[in-house]
Amino acid sequence: MATDTTAPARAPRERSDRKRRLLTHIGLIAFGLVMLYPLLWMVSSSFKPTSEIFREPGLIPWNFTPENYSEGWTALEYPFHHYLLNSAMVVGGSIVGNLIGCSMAAYAFARLEFRGKRLLFAVMLATIMLPIHVVIVPQYILFAQLDWINTFYPLIVPKLLATDGFFIFLMVQFIRGLPRDLDEAARIDGCGHVRIFLRIILPLSMPALATTAIFTFIWTWNDFFSQLIFLTRPDMYTVPVALRTFVDSSSQTSWGPLFAMSVVALGPVFGFFLAGQRYLVKGIATTGIK
Amino acid sequence: MSALLQRGTRPASPAAPAAGRRRTAARGTGRRKRESLAAYGFLAPWFLGLALITAGPLLASLYFSFTDYNLIGDHEVIGWANYERMLDDARLHSALRVTFVYVFVSVPLQLALALALAMVLDRGVRGLALYRSVYYLPSLLGGSVAIAILWRQVFGAEGLVNQVLALFGVQGPGWVSHPDHALSTLIVLNVWTFGAPMVIFLAGLRQVPAMYYEAAAVDGAGPVHRFVHITLPMLTPIIFFNLVLQIINAFQTFTQAFIVSGGTGGPSDSTLFYTLYLYQEGFGAFHMGYASAMAWLLLMIIGGFTAVNFLASKFWVFYGD
Numbered sequence: 345m346a347t348d349t350t351a352p353a354r355a356p357r358e359r360s361d362r363k364r365r366l367l368t369h370i371g372l373i374a375f376g377l378v379m380l381y382p383l384l385w386m387v388s389s390s391f392k393p394t395s396e397i398f399r400e401p402g403l404i405p406w407n408f409t410p411e412n413y414s415e416g417w418t419a420l421e422y423p424f425h426h427y428l429l430n431s432a433m434v435v436g437g438s439i440v441g442n443l444i445g446c447s448m449a450a451y452a453f454a455r456l457e458f459r460g461k462r463l464l465f466a467v468m469l470a471t472i473m474l475p476i477h478v479v480i481v482p483q484y485i486l487f488a489q490l491d492w493i494n495t496f497y498p499l500i501v502p503k504l505l506a507t508d509g510f511f512i513f514l515m516v517q518f519i520r521g522l523p524r525d526l527d528e529a530a531r532i533d534g535c536g537h538v539r540i541f542l543r544i545i546l547p548l549s550m551p552a553l554a555t556t557a558i559f560t561f562i563w564t565w566n567d568f569f570s571q572l573i574f575l576t577r578p579d580m581y582t583v584p585v586a587l588r589t590f591v592d593s594s595s596q597t598s599w600g601p602l603f604a605m606s607v608v609a610l611g612p613v614f615g616f617f618l619a620g621q622r623y624l625v626k627g628i629a630t631t632g633i634k
Numbered sequence: 635m636s637a638l639l640q641r642g643t644r645p646a647s648p649a650a651p652a653a654g655r656r657r658t659a660a661r662g663t664g665r666r667k668r669e670s671l672a673a674y675g676f677l678a679p680w681f682l683g684l685a686l687i688t689a690g691p692l693l694a695s696l697y698f699s700f701t702d703y704n705l706i707g708d709h710e711v712i713g714w715a716n717y718e719r720m721l722d723d724a725r726l727h728s729a730l731r732v733t734f735v736y737v738f739v740s741v742p743l744q745l746a747l748a749l750a751l752a753m754v755l756d757r758g759v760r761g762l763a764l765y766r767s768v769y770y771l772p773s774l775l776g777g778s779v780a781i782a783i784l785w786r787q788v789f790g791a792e793g794l795v796n797q798v799l800a801l802f803g804v805q806g807p808g809w810v811s812h813p814d815h816a817l818s819t820l821i822v823l824n825v826w827t828f829g830a831p832m833v834i835f836l837a838g839l840r841q842v843p844a845m846y847y848e849a850a851a852v853d854g855a856g857p858v859h860r861f862v863h864i865t866l867p868m869l870t871p872i873i874f875f876n877l878v879l880q881i882i883n884a885f886q887t888f889t890q891a892f893i894v895s896g897g898t899g900g901p902s903d904s905t906l907f908y909t910l911y912l913y914q915e916g917f918g919a920f921h922m923g924y925a926s927a928m929a930w931l932l933l934m935i936i937g938g939f940t941a942v943n944f945l946a947s948k949f950w951v952f953y954g955d
């Protein structure tokens with residue numbers, strides 16, 4: 345606290361400071377509420393009868409209707425957990441694929457010397473910017489010839505082949521920050537590159553691997569474009585594709601169940617967001633991708 | 635990114651004593667060869683991906699853009715016909731117009747909002763982590779089908795927005811079903827996901843040395859002065875980075891327009907984003923040749939804007955040291 349001599353002089357200024365801080369908080373909270381209101385309203389509306397969704401802008405579901413969830417769960421050709429399971433398989437495969445493929449490539453770029461390294465690294469960076477729309481037609485033709493349409497391979501195998509350059513870049517950055525003394529020591533002890541990679545680099549790269557896993561989860565869970573193109577048979581639908589058929593087939597009467605299933609679809613992303621916030625914010629701040 | 639630029643090559647190992655030089659050199663090349671082989675081994679999946687998933691298909695789609703191909707039967711090389719068709723394809727022109735309006739309205743708004751909030755949060759607000767998370771959440775969810783469904787309701791004729799307007803006695807239009815308003819709802823959706831660039835701005839603001847502000851305060855500079863002469867110039871690399879990234883992202887927007895318009899790009903093509911039209915041509919009508927030509931035009935447009943961005947950056951981006 346301030347001493348006696350300065351207290352009277354300081355008090356008014358401190359008070360106006362506090363007032364300004366309070367105003368800032370009020371502004372920030374109000375803005376946050378406006379931003380989140382549609383989300384909160386969606387969750388609340390998923391418990392309202394459909395007729396009220398189109399009349400009631402408030403957040404309290406006065407006529408609590410959990411039936412929306414059971415109704416939505418069975419509204420499509422397959423029960424909703426079928427689509428959740430499909431999504432889980434695609435996401436799980438993508439995470440494993442990215443962790444293996446990208447970490448291997450990242451080790452080579454970060455630690456090994458080889459001919460054409462600079463050029464290949466530049467090519468890798470360029471592929472980060474490559475829009476999927478530019479390559480989707482030949483990919484589709486290739487996968488159709490392999491008879492992979494309506495399987496999960498077109499969604500998972502590319503990850504295993506390290507085509508998500510962004511994650512290679514993220515891991516290269518991380519591995520470059522690890523001290524080299526450890527690999528040098530291991531090399532003197534007679535370790536080969538495979539063992540250095542498996543025993544030293546990978547265990548130390550856990551934070552980068554975690555960031556990769558979380559981002560892969562969220563992006564793949566939300567991905568719509570490629571799943572829409574490669575999965576056209578209802579039993580192979582993932583959550584986003586299933587939701588799309590739901591919204592196309594539903595009239596105004598089934599918005600309650602539709603909202604309920606949308607909330608179910610957002611749930612896992614929200615969970616990962618809560619669990620992995622630290623990695624997410626750090627990941628964005630250092631690499632700049634959403 | 636900066637770590638990438640700063641780290642130079644490692645200094646060469648000190649010269650070996652003359653006597654053993656030849657032997658170590660021989661052993662050195664052997665080791666180097668082994669290291670190269672190991673590197674190609676580690677890169678094997680990536681090489682395969684390059685050939686089959688990224689670079690290979692990129693070249694293949696250039697080839698297909700000169701063909702007529704509907705997936706069934708053979709493709710026929712037809713020269714520039716697909717590109718000529720583009721010249722008088724009215725839907726393509728309206729797709730281009732819609733996409734350009736979307737990119738050049740939503741990205742500046744989104745970045746301005748991101749910067750403004752980052753500046754407020756950077757002034758030592760308590761609970762920064764919480765605010766940051768709350769504002770960031772929409773960026774994670776914004777691209778999903780579920781949020782697009784929500785948008786379709788919120789901006790529908792009897793949606794949330796009009797319910798709120800009704801409380802003030804205003805009768806709003808059916809935003810998503812009106813050709814004059816449908817695109818704006820998607821612009822709002824993109825602005826809503828300002829959290830990701832905001833987090834990057836916040837990280838950038840941390841890098842501005844406090845002594846600049848102290849010196850300016852001593853000279854009696856006001857807040858506007860400080861913003862224009864210190865914050866803005868110091869942030870230009872981050873603004874540039876966000877701008878390039880968000881423009882590239884915005885050009886590729888698909889899900890939101892697809893869901894909100896039910897896959898049609900309507901009403902009256904007012905939400906026919908470029909990628910949506912590409913999807914309709916390629917995977918609705920199976921005009922694989924035309925879709926490939928469209929893909930290459932998109933690549934040229936995105937590449938062109940990125941290049942212009944980089945060239946123009948010489949005149950306004952300020953790299954401190």
